[in-house]
Structure formats: structure tokens, C-alpha cells
Amino acid sequence: MEQIAILAYDGCWAMGLFSAADFFRIAALLEKHLGMQPSFTVRVVSVDGAPVSAAGGHVITPDAALEDVRAASLIVLPAIEGPRLAGFEADARVLEWLGQHIDAGTRVLALTTGAAWLAASGRLDGGLLATHWAFVRQLGKRYPACRFVARESFLQEGGLYSTGSLNGCFDALLDILARDRGDRFAQLCATHLLVADPHRLGPILPGHRNHCDDTVLRVQDWIESHHAEPLTIERMARQAGVSQRTFKRRFSEATKLPPNLYLQQVRIDKAKKLLLATQLSVREIATGVGYENVSFFVRLFKARVGTTPARWREGAS
Structure with a gap:
């Protein structure tokens, strides 16, 4: 112990x-x-x-x-x-x-x-x-x-x-x-903290904020609060106030992830919390985190997590 x-x-x-x-x-x-x-x-x-x-x-x-x-x-x-x-x-x-x-x-x-x-x-x-x-x-x-x-x-x-x-x-x-204790247990703990609505809980993405690029940090905050919207590299770069090429380079250097992959991880993390803390359907959760195509969301979730949203909600792997 x-x-x-x-x-x-x-x-x-x-x-x-x-x-x-x-x-x-x-x-x-x-x-x-x-x-x-x-x-x-x-x-x-x-x-x-x-x-x-x-x-x-x-x-x-x-x-x-x-x-x-x-x-x-x-x-x-x-x-x-x-x-x-x-x-x-x-x-x-x-x-x-x-x-x-x-x-x-x-x-x-x-x-x-x-x-x-x-x-x-x-x-x-x-x-x-x-x-x-x-x-x-x-x-x-x-x-x-x-x-x-x-x-x-x-x-x-x-x-x-x-x-x-x-x-x-x-x-x-x-x-x-x-x-x-694993991601699922940590997600359960996050949803039981009762410090915020599940939609507002911060993502559990170990290591990706361990940098000092304030511009990238601001964009990360912005992505996490606008993840359900259609977010393109162009919009992210505009938010950062730099060119798309400079933004992609700085973001990847700081977070160790390309911007689009970071957005995917934020959306999947939000979906995990909603699966555990709400009774919303998989379709409603997919739409709520930014994916209109439910089939694509399910395939992406399975590729990232190793199981489907429904089975992950049930605790199965």
C-alpha cells in the first residue's frame, strides 16, 4: 500500500x-x-x-x-x-x-x-x-x-x-x-471530485503542458474551451497570432504533439468524462465533443483507447 x-x-x-x-x-x-x-x-x-x-x-x-x-x-x-x-x-x-x-x-x-x-x-x-x-x-x-x-x-x-x-x-x-491506477480510474476520480460540471473538467493529458511557451499555453486553453467547434490549423494559428507554419512548429516543440492530434486527445478525454458522468448517448457525446459523424468518432475512440465508447463506459476493455 x-x-x-x-x-x-x-x-x-x-x-x-x-x-x-x-x-x-x-x-x-x-x-x-x-x-x-x-x-x-x-x-x-x-x-x-x-x-x-x-x-x-x-x-x-x-x-x-x-x-x-x-x-x-x-x-x-x-x-x-x-x-x-x-x-x-x-x-x-x-x-x-x-x-x-x-x-x-x-x-x-x-x-x-x-x-x-x-x-x-x-x-x-x-x-x-x-x-x-x-x-x-x-x-x-x-x-x-x-x-x-x-x-x-x-x-x-x-x-x-x-x-x-x-x-x-x-x-x-x-x-x-x-x-x-490507470486512465479509467483517474477519469472516474475526476468525475467524482464535484468541483465542476463534467463538460468543464480539465483534460488528463500527462506531460503536454510541461513547457513555458505562453503563446502555446494560451492556445491550449483556447482549444480545451472550444474543442466542440470546428477547429482548423488556420483558426489555431490566428488565435496564436503567428503563421500556420510557425504555429505548427512551436506547438509540436512545446507539447510534443501536432495540434490536430492534441485536439483529438482533448476531445477523447472530454468524451471519457461524459461517458462516466452522464447518461448521454454515444451520439450525443460525439456531437458534444465536436464530431458530427458518430461512426468516425467511435472508430477514433477505439483507435485511441483500445475499445468502443460503450464498452469503455461499462468498464470493459
């Missing part, structure tokens, strides 16, 4: 801490419902196991101390309250513990300003870290060995994840879940 450790410390935002804990509670409930063996044990930890005061003044009582967690598969670092960043000094005991786990291959997810912990660890020197847009400059001055960027979703450097928003926390956790 994999162990998830969520760090609690004075001045952390409890919202991020409990969002991560509740995410894995949803995953555990789904595993039970599906008759699967439980995969995760979640523990909130503090330096010495003693209670800490969160940013809002509420007391968090941890489950364990750092020394009690010797083998974690994932460590979550909640955000620091913004005004506390100026006087933030990373606890040496946390940094030693964190560094040992990173060196042992443990994945780490830093939520917005929690990226300061990753920067202070020295394990991402020369790398990119996502954080809340309001603290990009402040963190960049504090930790010049790292480059900080605002990112709604998340960045990934090996097993180290960072995000600039609470929604990005869920995106990163779904990415991790998809790698560990």
Missing part, C-alpha cells in the same frame, strides 16, 4: 492540505465501490508530530512526525500564506527529510507558494517551478537558482510537481493517479 505524506506546518493553508487529503479519500471510496484493493494510506505529518497552527488560525493535529514516515510514494507540500513568505525560513529538519525522500525517488507535489520548500531543498536548481502569479517575482528573488512561472495547471520535472492554483493541485494528482 502506498503512503501519502502531507506536510503540516505553521502558516500553511489548510485548504490545500485537506484538498489533497480529501482527493485520496475520494480515490479510496471509489476503490471500495469497485471492489478494488485499497492503494493509499494518507498521513498528515509535522516536524515532531505536534499540532500546528494553519494560516487561518485553526489548529491541525497531525497523524505522525517526520521520522515516522520512512517510505512515502508522494509528499504534498501545502502553500504558505503569502505575507509569511518574507520571513520564511525552511526548517532544516524538513529539508533533510524532503531531500532524502526525493533522492530515494519519492514524488513531491508543491502547491503554489509551497514551491519555496522545493526551491530551498536544492533539488530543482536550474529548473522550473510553478507558483501563484502574485509571488513569481518574490520567490524568484529569494531563490535565484530556480525559475518561477505562473501556471494555472502544473509543471513536472521528473517526479517533482508544482502548481499555481488549487485546480492545478487536482490536475497534478489526477496525472499521478492515472500513472499509478
Whole structure:
């Protein structure tokens, strides 16, 4: 069973801490419902196991101390309250513990300003870290060995994840879940998060936003919100404000996918969520994600997923 450790410390935002804990509670409930063996044990930890005061003044009582967690598969670092960043000094005991786990291959997810912990660890020197847009400059001055960027979703450097928003926390956790438990289970988890209508849930497309081309990122956002429309390379390039040739080159370099294939993956991902979270027919879902030709949609879905939409909805492969 994999162990998830969520760090609690004075001045952390409890919202991020409990969002991560509740995410894995949803995953555990789904595993039970599906008759699967439980995969995760979640523990909130503090330096010495003693209670800490969160940013809002509420007391968090941890489950364990750092020394009690010797083998974690994932460590979550909640955000620091913004005004506390100026006087933030990373606890040496946390940094030693964190560094040992990173060196042992443990994945780490830093939520917005929690990226300061990753920067202070020295394990991402020369790398990119996502954080809340309001603290990009402040963190960049504090930790010049790292480059900080605002990112709604998340960045990934090996097993180290960072995000600039609470929604990005869920995106990163779904990415991790998809790698560990498979795409269908992650899609089920996404549809049970109840943070948005299924039509509005972000796609689970691991790795394709792990770049810093802001123009391409804006077009990706635009594609994901306009995927049901007839989208051509010409329209995408116009949205980017560059020539079609330049757009195709930049998009492929940044995302590692040609634009048309990225659009296909977004549409298929949206269809997966609608298949699980609604009673819409396959025809209605095909039309809803941008395919008027239902037969073409079914063939494309089977080619991408390995089974038909109807069988995927039923859980068959």
C-alpha cells in the first residue's frame, strides 16, 4: 500500500492540505465501490508530530512526525500564506527529510507558494517551478537558482510537481493517479471530485503542458474551451497570432504533439468524462465533443483507447 505524506506546518493553508487529503479519500471510496484493493494510506505529518497552527488560525493535529514516515510514494507540500513568505525560513529538519525522500525517488507535489520548500531543498536548481502569479517575482528573488512561472495547471520535472492554483493541485494528482491506477480510474476520480460540471473538467493529458511557451499555453486553453467547434490549423494559428507554419512548429516543440492530434486527445478525454458522468448517448457525446459523424468518432475512440465508447463506459476493455 502506498503512503501519502502531507506536510503540516505553521502558516500553511489548510485548504490545500485537506484538498489533497480529501482527493485520496475520494480515490479510496471509489476503490471500495469497485471492489478494488485499497492503494493509499494518507498521513498528515509535522516536524515532531505536534499540532500546528494553519494560516487561518485553526489548529491541525497531525497523524505522525517526520521520522515516522520512512517510505512515502508522494509528499504534498501545502502553500504558505503569502505575507509569511518574507520571513520564511525552511526548517532544516524538513529539508533533510524532503531531500532524502526525493533522492530515494519519492514524488513531491508543491502547491503554489509551497514551491519555496522545493526551491530551498536544492533539488530543482536550474529548473522550473510553478507558483501563484502574485509571488513569481518574490520567490524568484529569494531563490535565484530556480525559475518561477505562473501556471494555472502544473509543471513536472521528473517526479517533482508544482502548481499555481488549487485546480492545478487536482490536475497534478489526477496525472499521478492515472500513472499509478490507470486512465479509467483517474477519469472516474475526476468525475467524482464535484468541483465542476463534467463538460468543464480539465483534460488528463500527462506531460503536454510541461513547457513555458505562453503563446502555446494560451492556445491550449483556447482549444480545451472550444474543442466542440470546428477547429482548423488556420483558426489555431490566428488565435496564436503567428503563421500556420510557425504555429505548427512551436506547438509540436512545446507539447510534443501536432495540434490536430492534441485536439483529438482533448476531445477523447472530454468524451471519457461524459461517458462516466452522464447518461448521454454515444451520439450525443460525439456531437458534444465536436464530431458530427458518430461512426468516425467511435472508430477514433477505439483507435485511441483500445475499445468502443460503450464498452469503455461499462468498464470493459
